[in-house]
Amino acid sequence: MLSPEVLLTFFAASLLLGVAPGPDNIFVLAQSALYGVRAGLATTLGLVTGLCAHTTAVALGVAALLQTSPAAFAILKWAGAAYLLYLAWLSFRAGALSTHAPGGGKAAFPGYGALYRRGILMNVTNPKVSLFFLAFLPQFCDPQSGGVAGQVLMLGALFMLATILVFFSVAALGGRLSLWFNRSRRGQVLTHRAAGLVFAGLAAALLLTDS
Template sequence: MPSPEMLIAFVGASLVLAFIPGPDNIFVLTQAAMRGWKVGVSVTLGLCTGLLVHTALVAFGLAVIFQKSALAFTLLKFAGAAYLLYLAWGAFRAGPASIEGEALKPQPFWRLYLRGIVMNVTNPKVAIFFLAFLPQFITPAAGPFAPQVAVLGVVFIACSLFAFSLISVMAGVISARLMRSEKAQITMNRVASLIFVGLAAKLATAQS
């Protein structure tokens, strides 16, 4: 178990990293701004579930595969890039939501939740980041490696959940205003499409 001092330092570092603009929080911001804070929180829960997968990979040493195997890294990153391009196409084609129409009908929680999981799990850079970041806060005297990684992973997820949920609520205010303007909605959809394309390009060109 990491020491209290180590956990405090880790929480501070995790919160800073969670608020720094990156693929995950930009993804949450975009979704919440387009469809409301509840959508952002649903996607956030999916992203945090994906972080559980990456925590397990680091704890059991499987993340090394993505760091050492060019094929595994390439296959996963292109799968993630393809999914982002799919989202970009959907956002580009989307029209304004009618105030009384079906477009405002909430999407099922499971679909938004799954979207967050896929977005996170198909990014091998997250696994490699965890592999580089978490061990810095591991103390050999505090016990076995895997339990410490598990604790740090859960703490990091809690920090991400807090940060991304706050981002969702703030973006939700923007969403409420966008719903009053069809032109603003179309513009936001186009901007979201460009952001997804940019994230896809960044992921596709990432190096292990």
């Protein structure tokens, strides 16, 4: 069992990492700006579910495969970039928002389930997250305190909690932007175009990542 001091230090570091600008919080901000705060919350839950997969991968040693196999890393990287480019395409071809979404003034709303799945795919297909966990989590593990795999799972759960706290705040900010942009059809179209650029930029950044 890890000491309370180690757990507190890890949680504080996780909060700081969550606040730092990165693909995931930008993704949450874009979704909540498009569809409102609850959409950002659904996306956050999807991202956190993806973190469960990465935490399990580190605990089982699967993440080491991505570090040692360029082919596995490249396949996952290209799959993630392709999905982000697909989201960019959807955003660029979207017009003004319809009245069929929750609240009567929201855009062609894909549904909270779809946003949840987007969060999962966005996270799971990013090999950088597994490699980050592989480098970050073991630093706080202590083999003399019990099984390392159990410690990794505990630290992963703490990291997810920190992520939820930070990203829920980001979603609230995005929800405020949504209320402002959705006042006019032009603002709605511009929001979609901006989201498309964000997704395309994230795809480009992922493709430029080396193993």
